[in-house]
Amino acid sequence: MTSIVNIFFYILIGLSFFCLFRIIRGPTIADRMVGIDIFGILVVGICALLVIITGREFLIDIAITWAILSFIATLTLAKYLSGKKLNE
Amino acid sequence: MSEIISTVIIGIGVAFDFFGCLGLLRLPDVYNRLQAATKSVTLGTWSILLGILIRYGFIGVGVKALLCIPLLFFASTVAAHALMRGSYIFGIKLWDKSVVDDYKDVWREK
Numbered sequence: 001m002t003s004i005v006n007i008f009f010y011i012l013i014g015l016s017f018f019c020l021f022r023i024i025r026g027p028t029i030a031d032r033m034v035g036i037d038i039f040g041i042l043v044v045g046i047c048a049l050l051v052i053i054t055g056r057e058f059l060i061d062i063a064i065t066w067a068i069l070s071f072i073a074t075l076t077l078a079k080y081l082s083g084k085k086l087n088e
Numbered sequence: 089m090s091e092i093i094s095t096v097i098i099g100i101g102v103a104f105d106f107f108g109c110l111g112l113l114r115l116p117d118v119y120n121r122l123q124a125a126t127k128s129v130t131l132g133t134w135s136i137l138l139g140i141l142i143r144y145g146f147i148g149v150g151v152k153a154l155l156c157i158p159l160l161f162f163a164s165t166v167a168a169h170a171l172m173r174g175s176y177i178f179g180i181k182l183w184d185k186s187v188v189d190d191y192k193d194v195w196r197e198k
Contacts, residue, residue, distance in 0.1 A: 004095055004099075005095065005098065008098055008099065008102045011102055011105075011106065012102065012105065015105055015106060015109040018109040018110070018112060018113050019109065019112065021113065022112055022113065022121075028118060028175075028180050029178075030118045030171070030174075030175035030178070030180050031118050031121065033171055033175075034112070034118060034121055034122050034125065034171065035112070037126070037164075037167060037168070037171065038108070038109070038112055038125045038126070038129050041129050041130060041133050041160070041164055042105065042109075042129065042133070044133050044137075044156070044160060045101070045102075045105065045132065045133040045136045045137075048133075048136050048137055048140050048153065049098070049136065051140060051149055052140070052143065057148055057149050060140070060149050060152045060153060060156070061152065063156055064152065064155065064156050064159065067156060067159055067160050067163060068159070068163070070163075070167075071163035071164070071166070071167050074167040074170070074171060075166070075167055075170055077171075077174075078167070078170040078171045078173070078174035078175075079170070079174065080174075081171075081174035081175060081177075081178045082173065082174035082177040082178060083177065083178070
């Protein structure tokens with residue numbers, strides 16, 4: 001079973017390169033932000049699979065923290081994009 | 089037995105992630121990309137965390153994965169909505185073959 005989970009892990013690493021392509025190549029600034037947002041969600045799944053592969057249980061804490069930080073980063077960039085101040 | 093069930097559920101989640109990222113790569117417009125990628129990738133990661141919960145049970149890692157599920161669910165949808173609204177206000181055009189733009193009337197009335 002662990003070898004199948006290994007294959008899933010490498011598939012998710014490959015999918016993060018799709019997001020990296022969209023971040024580098026995006027025509028507008030919003031495309032790059034979408035790439036960053038989706039990359040942040042994918043890293044949560046990668047950390048969750050690393051718990052199974054390596055057996056170290058603290059990695060799920062990193063997944064939770066990464067979810068919160070990705071949310072705050074995307075929200076801040078969206079506020080910056082809509083041209084308002086952060087307390088409006 | 090629980091290992092087999094959790095591996096199947098994680099496989100379903102990875103398939104959802106794959107189709108979401110394919111939509112991120114191939115669709116023509118920022119709004120299409122956002123609505124394809126956010127829903128699919130969020131549900132795929134949701135499914136991976138559910139597989140963790142089934143594999144480890146209700147101790148330690150499993151409870152933390154269960155805690156991460158609603159957090160990711162609400163955070164991702166709110167972030168996608170804010171990002172779409174911000175990019176509309178910023179003035180990014182829709183794809184030229186798009187047929188409906190309901191938000192234009194709302195924005196004009198303000």
